[in-house]
Amino acid sequence: MDDRTGQRTVAETAPRRPENRYGNRPTMKDVAARAGVGLKTVSRVVNGEPGVTPDTERRVQEAIEALGFRRNDSARVLRKGRTASIGLVLEDLADPFYGPLSRAVEEVARAHGALLINGSSAEDPDREQELVLALCARRVDGLVVIPAGDDHRYLEPEIAAGVATVFVDRPAGKIDADVVLSDSFGGARDGVAHLIAHGHRRIGFIGDQPRIHTAIERLRGYRAAMEDAGIELSESWVSLGATGPERVQAAATAMITGPEPVTAIFAGNNRVTVTVVRVLADHERPVALVGFDDIELADLLGITVVAQDAAALGRTAAERLFRHLDGAEEAPARIELRTALIPRGSGEIPPA
Amino acid sequence: MDDRTGQRTVAETAPRRPENRYGNRPTMKDVAARAGVGLKTVSRVVNGEPGVTPDTERRVQEAIEALGFRRNDSARVLRKGRTASIGLVLEDLADPFYGPLSRAVEEVARAHGALLINGSSAEDPDREQELVLALCARRVDGLVVIPAGDDHRYLEPEIAAGVATVFVDRPAGKIDADVVLSDSFGGARDGVAHLIAHGHRRIGFIGDQPRIHTAIERLRGYRAAMEDAGIELSESWVSLGATGPERVQAAATAMITGPEPVTAIFAGNNRVTVTVVRVLADHERPVALVGFDDIELADLLGITVVAQDAAALGRTAAERLFRHLDGAEEAPARIELRTALIPRGSGEIPPA
Numbered sequence: 230m231d232d233r234t235g236q237r238t239v240a241e242t243a244p245r246r247p248e249n250r251y252g253n254r255p256t257m258k259d260v261a262a263r264a265g266v267g268l269k270t271v272s273r274v275v276n277g278e279p280g281v282t283p284d285t286e287r288r289v290q291e292a293i294e295a296l297g298f299r300r301n302d303s304a305r306v307l308r309k310g311r312t313a314s315i316g317l318v319l320e321d322l323a324d325p326f327y328g329p330l331s332r333a334v335e336e337v338a339r340a341h342g343a344l345l346i347n348g349s350s351a352e353d354p355d356r357e358q359e360l361v362l363a364l365c366a367r368r369v370d371g372l373v374v375i376p377a378g379d380d381h382r383y384l385e386p387e388i389a390a391g392v393a394t395v396f397v398d399r400p401a402g403k404i405d406a407d408v409v410l411s412d413s414f415g416g417a418r419d420g421v422a423h424l425i426a427h428g429h430r431r432i433g434f435i436g437d438q439p440r441i442h443t444a445i446e447r448l449r450g451y452r453a454a455m456e457d458a459g460i461e462l463s464e465s466w467v468s469l470g471a472t473g474p475e476r477v478q479a480a481a482t483a484m485i486t487g488p489e490p491v492t493a494i495f496a497g498n499n500r501v502t503v504t505v506v507r508v509l510a511d512h513e514r515p516v517a518l519v520g521f522d523d524i525e526l527a528d529l530l531g532i533t534v535v536a537q538d539a540a541a542l543g544r545t546a547a548e549r550l551f552r553h554l555d556g557a558e559e560a561p562a563r564i565e566l567r568t569a570l571i572p573r574g575s576g577e578i579p580p581a
Numbered sequence: 582m583d584d585r586t587g588q589r590t591v592a593e594t595a596p597r598r599p600e601n602r603y604g605n606r607p608t609m610k611d612v613a614a615r616a617g618v619g620l621k622t623v624s625r626v627v628n629g630e631p632g633v634t635p636d637t638e639r640r641v642q643e644a645i646e647a648l649g650f651r652r653n654d655s656a657r658v659l660r661k662g663r664t665a666s667i668g669l670v671l672e673d674l675a676d677p678f679y680g681p682l683s684r685a686v687e688e689v690a691r692a693h694g695a696l697l698i699n700g701s702s703a704e705d706p707d708r709e710q711e712l713v714l715a716l717c718a719r720r721v722d723g724l725v726v727i728p729a730g731d732d733h734r735y736l737e738p739e740i741a742a743g744v745a746t747v748f749v750d751r752p753a754g755k756i757d758a759d760v761v762l763s764d765s766f767g768g769a770r771d772g773v774a775h776l777i778a779h780g781h782r783r784i785g786f787i788g789d790q791p792r793i794h795t796a797i798e799r800l801r802g803y804r805a806a807m808e809d810a811g812i813e814l815s816e817s818w819v820s821l822g823a824t825g826p827e828r829v830q831a832a833a834t835a836m837i838t839g840p841e842p843v844t845a846i847f848a849g850n851n852r853v854t855v856t857v858v859r860v861l862a863d864h865e866r867p868v869a870l871v872g873f874d875d876i877e878l879a880d881l882l883g884i885t886v887v888a889q890d891a892a893a894l895g896r897t898a899a900e901r902l903f904r905h906l907d908g909a910e911e912a913p914a915r916i917e918l919r920t921a922l923i924p925r926g927s928g929e930i931p932p933a
Contacts, residue, residue: 314698314719323684323892325877328675335674335701344715346666347699349687363696367666503877510881525677525855526878529862540675 257298264292297389313343315371315550316364318357322349326499326522326539327375330397333543334373341551343370352438354378365392371550373397373543379440381406393553397546399442405561407553409546411537413443413521416568417450418457420519420535421495423570425458428580429493429517433466433484435477435505436497444469447497447521463489472500474507481508485516492580493517499524506532506575519576521568533576536569609650616644649741665695667723667902668716670709674701678851678874678891679727682749685895686725693903695722704790706730717744723902725749725895731792733758745905749898751794757913759905761898763889765795765873768920769802770809772871772887773847775922777810780932781845781869785818785836787829787857788849796821799849799873815841824852826859833860837868844932845869851876858884858927871928873920885928888921 261271266285273281274289281289292298317334319327335345346364350357357377361384364372371393379402388394388406396408424432434451437444448469455462465487468480481504484491494509494516496502502520509516520527523536545564552559613623618637625633626641633641644650669686671679687697698716702709709729713736716724723745731754740746740758752760776784786803789796800821807814817839820832833856836843846861846868848854854872861868872879875888897916904911 317699321684322687323680325677325680328677328680331699332673332675332701335699339700344712344719345699347669347683347687347697348691349684360696367696506878506881524878526858526876526882529858529882530878 259296260289260292260298263296264288297386313341313370314338314346314367315343315373315547316346316348316361316367316369318360318364318372318374318376319347319349320352320375320377322347324500325525329540330543333540334547337544337547337551341554343551350375350377352377352441354380358383362387371395371554373546373550374401375399376401378402379442393550395546395550395553397542400563407546407549407561407564409542409549409564409566410443411542411568412565413446413568414450414453416535416537416570417447417495417497417521418454419450419568419570420521420533420576421451421454422457423533423572423576424493424495424517424519425454425460427493427517427577430458430460430580431463431466431489431491431493432460433481433491433494434468434497435480435484435494435501436467436469437472437501439469444497451495465489466491469497472498472504474504477501477504478508481505485509485512485514491516493519493576493578496520498522502527502532502534506530509575514581515578516581517576517578519570523571528573531574533573534571536571538566538569541566611648612641612644612650615648616640649738665693665722666690666698666719667695667725667899668698668700668713668719668721670712670716670724670726670728671699671701672704672727672729674699676852677877681892682895685892686899689896689899689903693906695903702727702729704729704793706732710735714739723747723906725898725902726753727751728753730754731794745902747898747902747905749894752915759898759901759913759916761894761901761916761918762795763894763920764917765798765920766802766805768887768889768922769799769847769849769873770806771802771920771922772873772885772928773803773806774809775885775924775928776845776847776869776871777806777812779845779869779929782810782812782932783815783818783841783843783845784812785833785843785846786820786849787832787836787846787853788819788821789824789853791821796849803847817841818843821849824850824856826856829853829856830860833857837861837864837866843868845871845928845930848872850874854879854884854886858882866933867930868933869928869930871922875923880925883926885925886923888923890918890921893918 257268257271261268266289270281270285271289274286315338317331338345346369348360350360354377365387374394374396375398376396381401381404384394385404394406396406398410400408421432434448436448439445466484470476481494494505496505496518499522502524505518509518520532520534523534527534609620609623613620618641622633622637623641626638667690669683690697698721700712702712706729713724713726717739726746726748727750728748733753733756736746737756746758748758748760750762773784786800788800791797818836822828833846846857848857848870851874854876857870861870872884872886875886879886
């Protein structure tokens with residue numbers, strides 16, 4: 230743990246294919262050597278220029294395929310006077326959490342003279358893959374991805390071919406790749422421990438869908454805090470699912486009016502908190518609340534939160550991406566940023 | 582006014598250069614005719630292929646320049662198997678107002694198989710121009726622009742060459758171009774009239790910088806409502822400038838504690854409202870407030886707002902853009918969307 234940056238680097242693992250990663254990708258020279266032809270011939274084939282026999286072209290194409298060679302579009306773009314670009318794949322452009330994150334990525338990209346190509350997966354793994362591959366086909370120099378899916382092997386050929394990729398908010402699935410995330414487990418554990426310290430024992434947890442990494446990590450933090458305090462859980466206190474208002478409203482209402490009513494709720498993200506606050510405003514008996522993620526105007530409403538630094542997530546991910554693009558050879562790492570508990574009233578209400 | 586869509590089309594003006602707009606741009610055939618050469622020769626020059634004498638190349642280049650010819654990159658992109666793209670230039674990626682607007686533009690682009698390239702001007706006209714031209718150099722098929730500057734003649738060659746462009750939220754300066762905006766004048770007039778109807782006569786207006794179109798339109802709406810009610814303004818009641826917390830806090834504090842203290846404030850946008858709400862929360866005497874733009878959780882804080890439909894702005898602009906890209910020949914239009922006054926308490930407080 231480095232106290233100056235609030236970052237820690239966990240599980241620095243060796244890359245699986247070091248010879249193909251980032252700064253070390255195959256060059257035209259490698260293709261020429263493998264195909265047994267001159268550099269100019271490879272250049273002709275790559276650029277679709279005439280003057281190459283079909284047999285030679287086939288040999289060059291085979292070498293390109295075998296080596297995973299990709300034209301250095303960054304350099305090509307520069308030669309053509311075009312701007313470099315990086316892709317940013319979010320879950321939802323309209324979620325306020327991603328606003329400061331996007332802006333931070335854009336500022337870093339801008340400082341490196343690159344444009345930002347943005348898109349959202351709408352939490353759909355197929356749409357994520359479609360968008361990522363469209364960005365690769367569009368020859369982005371690198372990708373910052375908030376993944377919706379849990380299997381990113383489809384990205385392996387692109388990463389091997391030199392598309393620098395950094396995941397943010399959630400780790401990649403089934404591949405080694407950089408990830409920058411908040412300490413969801415520790416943040417949720419701190420938030421729930423805060424409620425326990427204020428006398429609560431019947432505490433509900435409302436989180437996002439169970440296939441989302443942060444939802445599971447925060448649930449794990451909730452369970453750890455409860456276990457640390459020796460509290461036996463009732464499964465009626467835990468609800469995971471879509472974070473739209475209808476589902477969250479039903480879950481919160483069931484928890485506070487059920488046979489074992491909770492005296493406090495831990496909300497798993499900003500979308501959940503917004504709806505729970507509305508439910509509790511209409512409820513007679515006071516119920517304590519701590520929410521993961523800070524929210525605009527939460528100070529005026531007295532909402533206690535576990536805040537993550539969305540701008541720092543974006544900045545850290547983008548800076549790491551450009552270090553790769555600048556040729557740094559770093560093994561894939563997991564970088565966790567700390568969260569901060571901000572008491573504002575709702576988390577300090579004693580049990581009714 | 583069309584009641585089904587809530588839209589009205591104002592000032593349908595004739596384009597200045599109809600022969601060069603959108604669906605009617607110069608073709609390779611036009612270049613060939615002007616240069617007195619064959620089509621194949623133009624194609625060779627455009628694609629940098631050999632077999633053209635320097636003199637012929639010069640003539641073709643002159644014809645290209647004179648006609649404002651641009652290779653049809655959309656078709657080229659399609660042939661190369663790449664994805665089409667449109668550019669979206671915002672003022673600030675982190676402003677929650679732009680979240681739903683961006684998402685709406687993305688959904689329309691996605692439905693047309695196009696990617697979204699995003700960037701922000703940070704309210705700096707030079708940065709806007711730099712970003713727009715970088716997007717054009719990157720061969721976007723079209724642009725949706727929330728302008729920071731008030732002179733867009735730098736875009737004329739691009740528009741003439743076929744880059745479909747729709748402005749949103751604020752009109753273009755010094756060029757004829759499509760614009761989709763909210764009725765800022767009418768919305769502000771309604772909001773201020775609402776305060777007057779609740780007995781206020783000393784009403785403050787805190788708005789954005791005076792070079793921003795919406796700031797001026799909303800101020801005009803404020804003045805019109807005051808004049809309609811026969812109220813003589815004190816200039817100490819009007820404050821325009823940056824919408825950062827420090828400036829707005831100082832302006833609001835001066836208005837409510839000055840020699841002619843206001844009993845109500847009209848806040849010119851969401852950034853202003855957020856700070857004014859904080860200032861009023863710390864103030865002893867109740868002061869009424871109506872804010873332009875809706876804000877998340879404003880319902881729970883009882884903030885009366887004049888809401889614009891950010892998603893409809895983005896959707897309308899993007900749909901118009903793709904109609905142009907699909908070859909529709911429509912003259913540049915100004916499309917205004919209506920606003921909605923939502924009373925929630927703060928705007929209904931009587932004068933102290």
